[in-house]
Amino acid sequence: MKRVAIIGGGIIGLALAEELARRGGIEVQILERNSRIGNEASSAAAGILTPQAESLEGPGSLLNLLLAGYTLIPETVARLQEMTKIDLDYRVPGMLTLALTEADEEKLTHDLQWQQAAGLQVERLKAAQVRKMEPAVSDKVRGGLYCSQAAQLDPRRLIRAYGQAVEQRGVRSLLSTPADRFLVEKNRVIGVEFSDGKIYADWVVNCAGPWAGFDRSLPIPVPAIPARGQILQFSMEFPLVQRVVRSPRAYLVQRSQGSLIAGTTVEYVGFDKSVTEQATRTIREGACEIVPSVGSIKGESAWAGLRPDTPDHLPILGPTPLEGYLVAAGHFRNGILLAPLTGRIIADLIFSGTSSMDLSAFSISRFVAKQVRGKIDQLPADGET
Ligand SMILES: Cc1cc2nc3c(=O)[nH]c(=O)nc-3n(C[C@H](O)[C@H](O)[C@H](O)COP(=O)(O)OP(=O)(O)OC[C@H]3O[C@@H](n4cnc5c(N)ncnc54)[C@H](O)[C@@H]3O)c2cc1C
Structure with a gap:
């Protein structure tokens, strides 16, 4: 053998x-x-x-x-769940990418153009449409891109x-x-x-x-090359967002058990997995810029991991x-x-x-x-x- x-x-x-x-x-x-x-x-x-x-x-x-990797996810999740009976918290809630500044709007236009040209599913939304989909999002939002095919699971x-x-x-x-x-x-x-x-x-x-x-x-x-990324997790009783919501500075992912994940950083600091005050502050600010009420959530935990970069x-x-x-x-x-x-x-x-x-x-x-x-x-x- x-x-x-x-x-x-x-x-x-x-x-x-x-x-x-x-x-x-x-x-x-x-x-x-x-x-x-x-x-x-x-x-x-x-x-x-x-x-x-x-x-x-x-x-x-x-x-x-x-794209090829994405197509294998549903069958992998189904197989592993069936075999182990572990619920992977797999969902396809879609992703909203927000523009909160003029520069963000320019980036959105650029992303919309190449994604449409590549035949990918993407939709431009006005600020009111974004807030209708995700009422907790900041009223400073200028618009967004919506991709319905974005999925998430609990790693x-x-x-x-x-x-x-x-x-x-x-x-x-x-x-x-x-x-x-x-x-x-x-x-x-x-x-x-x-x-x-x-x-x-x-x-x-x-x-x-x-x-x-x-x-x-x-x-x-x-x-x-190790690329450190830090994450904050907020504990909460009710979900704040339904979809993955992100800006160029942060993202929010709602887990079904109530916690909200906010990320992240990309730092080249060798094999150091420390959680730093500066990064947690930056992530918190980025998360609050997307959904201001995150600022009032008490109780957060933080961790860091080293992505394998090249x-x-x-x-x-x-x-x-x-x-x-x-x-x-x-x-x-x-x-x-x-x-x-x-x-x-x-x-x-x-x-x-x-x-x-x-x-x-x-x-x-x-x-x-x-x-x-x-x-x-x-x-x-x-x-x-
Ligand atoms: C904050 C953060 C957020 C992320 N978010 C996402 C996301 O939303 N979606 C996504 O797709 N990816 C995400 N990633 C990236 C993803 O986590 C990594 O790309 C992936 O985990 C890499 O897996 P790996 O098995 O290659 O590496 P690792 O998870 O690092 O595993 C490598 C393993 O090798 C072991 N090892 C090392 N050296 C040796 C040795 N000499 N002998 C024996 N064992 C050894 C290590 O102990 C380790 O367990 C994120 C990463 C971070 C840090």
Whole structure:
């Protein structure tokens, strides 16, 4: 039986393990350095699933990937809920993007144009229409964009569900087991070494998120960069908003159990997961600018996570110059949305050697160019800030 070793038990490693184990005929092991799975960026995420809001510069390979990822979400949610009986709080409430300043209005016009040109579902709303849809929104709103296809779920429940599903399907998870280095023989990765042992595998998949560059001795170490994001959670009895509501400065996501999530920041501060006063103040201000009554909610909690970013903000997916070694990392702001699709892509490569998606924009070989190599060498190692 073929063996696959997955390094990293975040949402990407879990989704891949579930996909492989479901297809069957393969032995799957996850190595996770923490004592719990999914305890990094994957459990810090807001859980917004909106391809067009997260495409960096409009149409292109990232948008195509995000759209393909979005189509897999409903069946993944249904399968995991059916198997584990965990309610993932999955809904498709739509997203309102607000303009609160003149500059915001210009950005809205730009976004509307490229999204319509790309054939995406989007609608421009006047201020009165926005307030009719979401009465709690500030009366300073000048207008908005509405995308009905935006979905959301609770990432922590998703991790629990994936965790149970992989266990039920016989995946072995080695917790508190940080991989130290890859075992390389000639031009092939044959396994992984950790502090008290080694495991050998036909395929090793690096899903170590922002730590994916942990083995600098490889020909192309993964140029993963940690990008800290902070989140506030407000406790409340009644929902304030129905949809995901955002401005260029903040977003609000209502969970069905009453809490309201407000995010976020993108900070390049190395592997520092601290929650800072400055960021919580900025997020709070951004949230109040959208819905002023947030300011009167008592009781908030805050957390931070490290998104796996890359020098060009695109994920790294697929084969490497080393045989038997695949990478699935660098999902930056979209790892929850892209997890099921990533699992499918990597499983296809393992089972059939090909993927139906064009992965050229996401190949690790794009980082071989000289000037990018320079940048990679300057990236912080684990523990550095
Ligand atoms: C504040 C915030 C909000 C976000 N909101 C959203 C959102 O709304 N929608 C969305 O789609 N995405 C969102 N994201 C992004 C998403 O969370 C990430 O893209 C995704 O979680 C990345 O998953 P991952 O498995 O690659 O990384 P991680 O979750 O970081 O998992 C990597 C795992 O690898 C383990 N590991 C690392 N090194 C080793 C090693 N040497 N050996 C063994 N194990 C190792 C780590 O301990 C970790 O568990 C958000 C992120 C943040 C921080």
